[in-house]
Amino acid sequence: MEAVLFFGAAIGALGGALGVVAMRNPFYGVLALIVHLFSLAVLFLLLTSAFVAAAQVVVYAGAVMVLYVFVVAYVGGDTESAWEPIPGQRFLAPLLGIALFVELSIAVLASSLLALGTHGPDVNPGFGDPAAIGRLLLERFLIPFEASSILLLLAAVGAVVLAGRLGTGGVSKGTVRGSSEHSSEAPAERSEDPLTVPSHASGGAA
Amino acid sequence: MNIEWYIVLSSLLFAIGATGILIRRSPVVILLCLELMLNAGNLALVAFSRMVGNQQGQIFAIVVMVVAACEVVVGLGLIVAIFRRKLPLDVDALRELRG
Numbered sequence: 193m194e195a196v197l198f199f200g201a202a203i204g205a206l207g208g209a210l211g212v213v214a215m216r217n218p219f220y221g222v223l224a225l226i227v228h229l230f231s232l233a234v235l236f237l238l239l240t241s242a243f244v245a246a247a248q249v250v251v252y253a254g255a256v257m258v259l260y261v262f263v264v265a266y267v268g269g270d271t272e273s274a275w276e277p278i279p280g281q282r283f284l285a286p287l288l289g290i291a292l293f294v295e296l297s298i299a300v301l302a303s304s305l306l307a308l309g310t311h312g313p314d315v316n317p318g319f320g321d322p323a324a325i326g327r328l329l330l331e332r333f334l335i336p337f338e339a340s341s342i343l344l345l346l347a348a349v350g351a352v353v354l355a356g357r358l359g360t361g362g363v364s365k366g367t368v369r370g371s372s373e374h375s376s377e378a379p380a381e382r383s384e385d386p387l388t389v390p391s392h393a394s395g396g397a398a
Numbered sequence: 399m400n401i402e403w404y405i406v407l408s409s410l411l412f413a414i415g416a417t418g419i420l421i422r423r424s425p426v427v428i429l430l431c432l433e434l435m436l437n438a439g440n441l442a443l444v445a446f447s448r449m450v451g452n453q454q455g456q457i458f459a460i461v462v463m464v465v466a467a468c469e470v471v472v473g474l475g476l477i478v479a480i481f482r483r484k485l486p487l488d489v490d491a492l493r494e495l496r497g
Contacts, residue, residue, distance in 0.1 A: 198399045202407050209411050209434050213418035218426045225430050232437055239404065239448040241456045244440075244463075251463055256433075256470050263474045264426060267481045282421060289417030296409035301402060305449075308402045313451040320456055333457050340464040347468035354475035355482075 198238055204231030222260045229253040241320035404445035412438035423488050425480070429473045436466045 208228025215221040229252045236245035278284075301308065318324050329337050415434030422428055440459045447455025480487060 194399055198403065202403075205407065205411060206414070209414040209418075212427070212430050212434060213414060213421065218424055218430070221427055221430050225433060228434065229437065232441060235404065235407075235441060236444055238399070239444050241444050241447070241453075241459075244444055244456050244459050247460060247463060248440075251467065252433075252437075256467055259470060259474060260426070260430070263477060267426065267477060267487060285417050285420035288420065289413040292416055293410055293413035296412065297406055300405050300409065307449045308405065309400055310449075311400050312448045315448075315451055319451075320453055324453055325456060325460070328453055328457055329460070333454075336457075336461055340461055343468050344464060347471045351471045351475035354472065355478040 194238060197234065201231045201234035201238070204228070205235065218264050219261075222257060222264055225260075226253050226257050229257070239320075240315060243320060243322045243325040246322070401445050401449040405442060408438045408442040408445065410438075411435075411441065423490055425473070425477050425487055425489055428489065429470065429477075432469065432473075433466065436462060436469075 205228050208224045208226075208231060211224025212221045212228065215224060229248060233245040233248040233253070236242075236248060412435050415431045415438060418431035418434065419428055422431065440462050443455045443459045443462065447453060447459075477487065480492070485492060
């Protein structure tokens with residue numbers, strides 16, 4: 193049963209990954225990545241880490257992928273024009289990928305970790321459930337937890353600065369222009385109005 | 399299943415992600431391939447944590463997830479900024495920073 197689940201999830205993960213690399217349209221790539229993430233969540237469950245699997249589904253396949261879908265829909269999922277700027281890149285890059293895989297496998301499997309051939313020690317039923325992870329996160333790893341929260345805040349601020357309105361001044365000018373776009377049209381009208389239709393300007397002033 | 403199956407699968411996924419980064423030219427797809435590599439690392443972390451019988455590797459995986467979310471937010475913000483400035487969404491065309 194476990195082997196069936198493992199191989200099913202592994203095929204899903206590999207297929208999703210290959211789909212991300214091979215799909216011309218980025219939209220289908222995002223959908224393939226969602227398949228990949230769900231398969232990885234199954235693998236995490238097989239490794240008795242329930243909380244990481246739940247976080248994978250909620251955070252990744254939920255929130256992050258929605259962000260990707262929005263950006264792909266905004267930018268437009270047009271396909272890439274041609275594949276390779278360097279001649280032969282299409283053939284050299286998979287070779288390098290295979291070399292990387294062989295190297296990683298040799299590095300891990302030829303290490304003298306004897307426990308690699310087992311399926312790990314027997315653990316109690318609470319291994320990796322939210323209670324255990326939460327206790328570990330809030331007691332022993334409190335400082336990394338807080339540091340990651342600061343990192344999330346910094347990333348949110350950075351995204352607002354980067355993707356704000358087109359302006360030279362960054363966020364302050366951008367938000368001023370963005371929020372008062374409606375009112376910035378009104379002064380332009382008012383400054384135009386005395387030249388063309390003075391009655392409107394007086395009416396606006398009154 | 400033995401732990402080595404998970405480790406081999408993780409290194410295979412990592413290699414696929416690296417190949418994608420080398421091949422593709424759209425920044426969105428390159429970010430997606432970065433996600434593949436980070437998730438391969440997460441799988442290895444969780445597998446080693448199961449191998450040792452210790453939950454600290456899962457904490458590490460959760461922190462990696464947080465870092466990946468931050469990277470996605472900043473990267474997608476960059477892509478939106480590039481798109482707004484009507485620059486081409488192609489990492490080979492954006493070469494002003496190249497030395």
